[in-house]
Amino acid sequence: NLEELVTTDDFEQRLLRWEKDPRMLDLAEMVGQGKFGHVLRGTFRNSNGSVSEVAAKTVHQKDLQAHRAFYHEMTILITIQEGLGTPARCTNIIQLRGIVTKSDPKYILIEYADRGDLLSALRQARNRDDHHEPNFWGLAVDVARALAFLQELKLVHRDVAARNVLISANGEGKLADFGLSRDIYTDSIYTQEADNPIQINHLPLKWMALESLRDGEFTHKTDVWAYGVLLWEIATMGNEPVYPGPLRPDCHHLIQLLEKGCRLRIPHGCSVDMYRLMLRCWNADHDRRPEPQDLIKAVQLHGNVQT
Numbered sequence: 001n002l003e004e005l006v007t008t009d010d011f012e013q014r015l016l017r018w019e020k021d022p023r024m025l026d027l028a029e030m031v032g033q034g035k036f037g038h039v040l041r042g043t044f045r046n047s048n049g050s051v052s053e054v055a056a057k058t059v060h061q062k063d064l065q066a067h068r069a070f071y072h073e074m075t076i077l078i079t080i081q082e083g084l085g086t087p088a089r090c091t092n093i094i095q096l097r098g099i100v101t102k103s104d105p106k107y108i109l110i111e112y113a114d115r116g117d118l119l120s121a122l123r124q125a126r127n128r129d130d131h132h133e134p135n136f137w138g139l140a141v142d143v144a145r146a147l148a149f150l151q152e153l154k155l156v157h158r159d160v161a162a163r164n165v166l167i168s169a170n171g172e173g174k175l176a177d178f179g180l181s182r183d184i185y186t187d188s189i190y191t192q193e194a195d196n197p198i199q200i201n202h203l204p205l206k207w208m209a210l211e212s213l214r215d216g217e218f219t220h221k222t223d224v225w226a227y228g229v230l231l232w233e234i235a236t237m238g239n240e241p242v243y244p245g246p247l248r249p250d251c252h253h254l255i256q257l258l259e260k261g262c263r264l265r266i267p268h269g270c271s272v273d274m275y276r277l278m279l280r281c282w283n284a285d286h287d288r289r290p291e292p293q294d295l296i297k298a299v300q301l302h303g304n305v306q307t
């Protein structure tokens with residue numbers, strides 16, 4: 001029953017303000033495929049006649065779990081957008097353009113990011129052998145700005161990673177994919193099973209802080225841990241994080257490694273200062289990790305980012 005998802009009048013009112021007429025939407029090719037639906041590129045004709053490029057997130061029909069995630073992300077995006085104001089006070093968070101919920105198929109319309117995701121961009125640059133590292137560190141600064149803003153709104157992203165950063169036509173980094181996973185985290189972390197007490201193997205384990213793996217705790221400090229892994233992804237031009245042992249360690253294995261003090265190794269060619277910053281993000285004591293505001297300055301400095 002989808003009605004239960006839209007629980008209060010207040011929530012209904014907030015949704016209505018974003019509702020768009022699907023006849024104004026012109027969809028083109030698929031640009032992404034998520035667990036809960038596809039992402040299509042499209043254009044949207046605004047009431048003043050102007051046309052903007054959008055990404056339209058869809059949701060698999062008749063899948064209650066997917067609908068939950070879909071409405072959850074919609075709520076988060078509306079909360080962020082209301083917090084951002086117009087004009088937006090932070091351009092490093094993907095902007096909501098509208099929603100279509102009164103007819104099927106349903107869509108979340110977001111700002112279109114022309115240059116795709118950061119992980120693909122890193123891997124393409126590595127294959128072309130053109131390492132414009134300072135450009136990529138600039139994108140890391142953008143993500144730090146997004147984290148500082150989310151902290152202000154008291155929102156935790158929970159899935160900060162290069163794959164979830166989009167790049168706009170003008171080369172700006174935009175943190176995306178909000179809330180998609182919150183329900184997964186809470187549902188699965190507490191699923192008890194005989195020989196595998198924590199069923200969280202489908203979670204981004206290698207981006208997760210020690211306290212998230214151990215206690216299912218997610219705070220802006222665990223986003224900072226994941227940000228450290230994002231720095232490592234940039235320094236390696238898009239490697240998958242690897243710890244000693246199996247390529248895809250389970251949760252218990254990873255907890256043991258991290259508790260022993262084991263961390264991702266310094267990437268080849270990475271400056272010691274940048275690696276020290278990563279290590280601070282991965283401090284077992286979350287109070288000793290940098291704040292997002294510190295990250296902005298530190299990455300500008302150690303990544304030689306022109307400001």
Ligand code: ADE
Nearest residue numbers: 031032039055111112113
């Ligand atoms: N893939 C997923 N979301 C996207 C967006 N907003 N812009 C471009 N490609 C995307």
